[in-house]
């Protein structure tokens with residue numbers, strides 16, 4: 001008997017549209033279907049803080065909207081800013097932004113929730129959050145080494161939506177929808193296909209689940225997309241339940257940006273569902289300290305109170321967050337919200353990303369500027385995801401200076417040199433030889 005049946009749960013997925021597909025590559029589809037408004041009984045659970053800047057913004061641009069609507073994540077999804085004209089109603093678009101948005105076709109469309117737009121500068125096109133969400137002409141410039149699928153995910157697609165690269169864990173792409181679309185997205189090639197419908201394709205999920213049932217070496221499943229939290233509660237509950245019913249899967253993770261860009265998604269009902277499927281961890285995508293609002297304090301508190309270990313992921317980007325003076329308050333602000341800074345990623349070389357990418361040295365400089373200078377927990381792992389499917393490679397500043405006989409010479413965070421007795425070791429010997437030769 002499956003665990004689901006033992007729990008008395010219906011073993012069928014909550015059905016909506018099912019569109020069978022023949023090809024193995026997942027066709028990630030976009031939400032366009034209007035979801036129903038919240039039932040009155042749910043409305044009490046929608047109460048959420050609204051920070052003063054956001055309140056002023058929505059009174060200006062959505063004057064007839066009630067606080068209950070504003071705090072309903074489904075309203076935020078439906079009201080997303082999706083077109084050039086909607087952008088121009090709110091933002092003073094630069095000529096470059098206006099042209100770039102006009103030119104855009106295909107996946108990774110404009111998509112910004114009203115809440116997230118309220119955090120952006122409406123006049124200054126150089127403001128960091130705005131730069132990461134409103135396209136510019138730089139996006140159409142392809143430079144050497146860029147690719148639509150730089151991480152070779154399509155190559156490692158073992159079943160629809162399942163990227164099986166590492167021995168004991170998989171990435172499960174569950175949906176093509178996000179509540180906001182980041183201009184630097186690694187999956188720019190597949191997310192937000194316009195004209196799609198809310199179609200998670202049960203058939204694809206079933207094929208993915210069949211693969212996982214067979215592959216008992218998989219003990220860790222990372223649900224990503226798109227953003228898995230754009231799925232409705234019933235679908236998410238069903239999917240997590242199916243995964244949890246596989247005894248070899250010890251551990252589930254959700255990769256999401258919704259607690260940051262649509263914090264209203266973290267409803268009490270969602271939290272109750274997530275709690276049923278422990279051990280469940282969450283990796284939350286943060287970019288900049290200006291995201292650390294009262295709303296995000298609430299969304300992360302609800303998740304942490306539900307016993308969900310929270311980690312952050314941040315993409316390092318030129319002129320956005322490539323400065324210790326920006327990264328430190330972000331990392332410290334995350335710790336205050338019980339989110340452990342986890343990964344700082346070098347921006348992947350997707351097509352048209354040169355304007356976001358900075359040097360690897362810059363990432364190391366930021367880690368060096370954090371390590372020792374603030375709480376150890378506030379220092380994320382810096383990693384490059386190797387193009388072509390090599391996986392994540394961790395990089396760290398080098399604190400080994402050389403060797404003097406049995407002593408290893410180490411540099412501390414202030415640049416002081418210290419000896420550590422290390423008899424029998426050879427670490428650092430090469431550096432000493434090199435230094436002597438110079």
Ligand code: SF4
Pocket residue numbers: 177178179180181182184185186187188191225226227257285
């Ligand atoms: S939320 Fe994640 S998957 Fe969606 S566009 Fe941003 S980076 Fe890509």
